Amino acid sequence: MPSKQIEMDRFDKAILRVLSAEGRISATELARRIGLSKSPTQARLKHLEDAGVITGYRAQLDPIKMGLSHVAFVEVRLSDTRESALQAFNKAVFAIPEVEQCHMMASRFDYLLKVRTGDIQEYRRVLGERISALPHVSSTSTHVAMESVKESGV
Structure with missing residues (x-):
C-alpha cells in the first residue's frame, strides 16, 4: 500500500534539497543554509525522519572507481x-x-x-x-x- 504524502513547506523542501546533496552536513550549517535557527531546523529534520520522508543516510559510492562501469x-x-x-x-x-x-x-x-x-x-x-x-x-x-x-x- 502506498505511503501517505505529508504536507511540506518551503523550509522542509529546502532541508531535503540540501540533505540530498550533502547528507553529512551539520545541523548548524543546515539551519544557516535554509534560513532558520538550529532548534526549529532539528525539529523539522526529526519530523521528516519520523514521517518516513527521510528513510536513512548513506555514502554515495563511485561505481567507476569500484570497477563497475x-x-x-x-x-x-x-x-x-x-x-x-x-x-x-x-x-x-x-x-x-x-x-x-x-x-x-x-x-x-x-x-x-x-x-x-x-x-x-x-x-x-x-x-x-x-x-x-x-x-x-x-x-x-x-x-x-x-x-x-x-x-x-x-
Missing part, C-alpha cells in the same frame, strides 16, 4: 503476471546484487532493471545465470548505456 537496462517480460508470480519475481530480484534498480512497468514488457557490472562478459553471465533464472521470466531485451549524463536521487 558497465550499465545495462534490461526489459523483462514474464510468462505469468498474476499477483503470486509478480510477488515471486519481486522477492527473487533482491538476491541479485548487480541489479541496482527494478521497476514494474506499464508497457509492452513487465519490468525494467538497471544492472551494473564490470564489463560485458560479467553482464552476460549475470543475465544468463541469474536474471533469466528469475521466477516466470519468459524473455529479456538489453539496452547498454554508453554514458551516464545524469544520475541523482530525488
Whole structure:
C-alpha cells in the first residue's frame, strides 16, 4: 500500500534539497543554509525522519572507481503476471546484487532493471545465470548505456 504524502513547506523542501546533496552536513550549517535557527531546523529534520520522508543516510559510492562501469537496462517480460508470480519475481530480484534498480512497468514488457557490472562478459553471465533464472521470466531485451549524463536521487 502506498505511503501517505505529508504536507511540506518551503523550509522542509529546502532541508531535503540540501540533505540530498550533502547528507553529512551539520545541523548548524543546515539551519544557516535554509534560513532558520538550529532548534526549529532539528525539529523539522526529526519530523521528516519520523514521517518516513527521510528513510536513512548513506555514502554515495563511485561505481567507476569500484570497477563497475558497465550499465545495462534490461526489459523483462514474464510468462505469468498474476499477483503470486509478480510477488515471486519481486522477492527473487533482491538476491541479485548487480541489479541496482527494478521497476514494474506499464508497457509492452513487465519490468525494467538497471544492472551494473564490470564489463560485458560479467553482464552476460549475470543475465544468463541469474536474471533469466528469475521466477516466470519468459524473455529479456538489453539496452547498454554508453554514458551516464545524469544520475541523482530525488
